[in-house]
Amino acid sequence: MARVQFEHVYKRFGKVEVVHDISFDIKDQEFMVLVGPSGCGKSTCLRMVAGLEEPSEGEIWIGDKMVNGVDPKDRDIAMVFQNYALYPHMTVFDNMAFGLKLRHFPKAEIKKRVEDAAASLGLEALLKRKPKELSGGQRQRVALGRAIVREAKVFLMDEPLSNLDAKLRVETRANIIKLHQRIKTTVIYVTHDQVEAMTMGDRIAVLNGGLIQQLGAPQELYDHPANLFVAGFIGTPSMNFFKNAKVVNNDGETKIALDGIGQVIVPEKYVEKARAVAGKGNLTFGIRPVHLEDATLVRADGVARSSIEATVDVVENLGNELQVYFMTGGQNAVATLDPRSRVSVGNKVQLYVDSDHIHLFDEDDGGNAIF
Ligand SMILES: Nc1ncnc2c1ncn2[C@@H]1O[C@H](COP(=O)(O)OP(=O)(O)OP(=O)(O)O)[C@@H](O)[C@H]1O
Ligand SMILES: [Mg+2]
CATH class of the missing domain: 3.40.50.300 (P-loop containing nucleotide triphosphate hydrolases)
Structure with missing residues (x-):
């Protein structure tokens, strides 16, 4: 021993x-x-x-x-x-x-x-x-x-x-x-x-x-x-990263604005930390593929507060889930969606972002700002 x-x-x-x-x-x-x-x-x-x-x-x-x-x-x-x-x-x-x-x-x-x-x-x-x-x-x-x-x-x-x-x-x-x-x-x-x-x-x-x-x-x-x-x-498929994220105040709510992509609400538990880096220029937003969902399968109020717009490139049906490769704001990303989703190649779709699982990185040192 x-x-x-x-x-x-x-x-x-x-x-x-x-x-x-x-x-x-x-x-x-x-x-x-x-x-x-x-x-x-x-x-x-x-x-x-x-x-x-x-x-x-x-x-x-x-x-x-x-x-x-x-x-x-x-x-x-x-x-x-x-x-x-x-x-x-x-x-x-x-x-x-x-x-x-x-x-x-x-x-x-x-x-x-x-x-x-x-x-x-x-x-x-x-x-x-x-x-x-x-x-x-x-x-x-x-x-x-x-x-x-x-x-x-x-x-x-x-x-x-x-x-x-x-x-x-x-x-x-x-x-x-x-x-x-x-x-x-x-x-x-x-x-x-x-x-x-x-x-x-x-x-x-x-x-x-x-x-x-x-x-x-x-x-x-x-x-x-x-x-x-x-x-x-850690994690497959890898976490999606979106550069040039901004922490903004919108109708009294703290949000992360993603240029040309959408916006995501910052949950209460992260608000203070997110605000602390709000002035920083180089923030990268991170979300795992499993924390995205076809917005049509999610309650409407959640979608309005946290979603991104995507153009579907490839849909891989694995039976228990769909692996969906998409473009958003000129970037490639992946979402793992419920198999009931009817997204199809070439279509524009809204993806709901599960904001409890968001990540925000400070590019200057790579650290997770809302760790
Ligand atoms: N005997 C040696 N002389 C000089 N450089 C070495 C020597 N052994 C390892 N290195 C260097 O040290 C670094 C770390 O090597 P190491 O073998 O520990 O990597 P590793 O993480 O095990 O990689 P891998 O997954 O490829 O096995 C490498 O850049 C390697 O080239
Ligand atoms: Mg080795």
């Missing part, structure tokens, strides 16, 4: 600094996801916990031990990589047992641990096979098994699902979640996939350019993204 802490960690390769002053605290047994685009420093952070890279500055703690300078094998961690690199000439059993044999565990203990891990991963029937006789998903499970048998304090996983096809990815994702519920170790999981991050993480750290943009529970990041980057990164 162990918490993991980063204290003002920097990493430089030569003169290039790729991780800038990262501090966070992963609780014992927590499933923490590091997510962000390619090159943002996710693997570097993980490799510093593993001891495969040393921080240039700052401290990393595992449990109550500062591990800077500690050899990887003395850190009580187990790591699963994207390329799971099983030994091709060894059976599944031997692949899983290998690390324990190296550490001179007694034979009976090795057998017990491998069989327990195989049972929890559904690999009992495959223990005698070689990796080439396994599917991609089975190989990935062996790689997980190899890590589990170590019974390490901290599990590190670097994009462990990215070699699997879409269906297997979803299955294995669920397997890892179940596994964590059972073995309750601290997990640090790296991915560039925000869906994986949202579905797996107790908490998520969103990284960009070697900086933590926001750290919080999945729902927190979705509902209250701290800045434009997080807002655009």
Whole structure:
């Protein structure tokens, strides 16, 4: 059992600094996801916990031990990589047992641990096979098994699902979640996939350019993204952004006016914060596709106070919802509409904006002004 802490960690390769002053605290047994685009420093952070890279500055703690300078094998961690690199000439059993044999565990203990891990991963029937006789998903499970048998304090996983096809990815994702519920170790999981991050993480750290943009529970990041980057990164389809938004006072109500698009009422809870940035020139309005609706399906008074005008480009019917791509004020945007909507391509429609879920960003620093 162990918490993991980063204290003002920097990493430089030569003169290039790729991780800038990262501090966070992963609780014992927590499933923490590091997510962000390619090159943002996710693997570097993980490799510093593993001891495969040393921080240039700052401290990393595992449990109550500062591990800077500690050899990887003395850190009580187990790591699963994207390329799971099983030994091709060894059976599944031997692949899983290998690390324990190296550490001179007694034979009976090795057998017990491998069989327990195989049972929890559904690999009992495959223990005698070689990796080439396994599917991609089975190989990935062996790689997980190899890590589990170590019974390490901290599990590190670097994009462990990215070699699997879409269906297997979803299955294995669920397997890892179940596994964590059972073995309750601290997990640090790296991915560039925000869906994986949202579905797996107790908490998520969103990284960009070697900086933590926001750290919080999945729902927190979705509902209250701290800045434009997080807002655009978390959620599919991505949040729509409209530049040149203005906070205005209209008939005693605070509204956001969107040039050539429409206006949106600011709910009471955000009025004070919206007014505080009213004088700013560079505001960007944000609304998620699911928070737009075909105005003909919404009560008229709501529509009058908050709606935008759109020209429909493409309608994708997914059965349970319509994904509608539209143009408004010269910009492309997306709305997820009720399947009862009758909007059709080329038509001008009114889209109701659910103002409880609006976002307003200050372009100067990208921060969410009504966070
Ligand atoms: N050994 C190294 N020497 C020099 N630069 C490196 C080294 N390792 C990583 N980098 C650089 O550090 C930055 C962060 O790399 P890192 O591998 O941590 O990114 P990542 O977030 O894991 O990306 P990906 O999603 O593509 O795996 C990148 O710009 C990368 O080029
Ligand atoms: Mg990486």
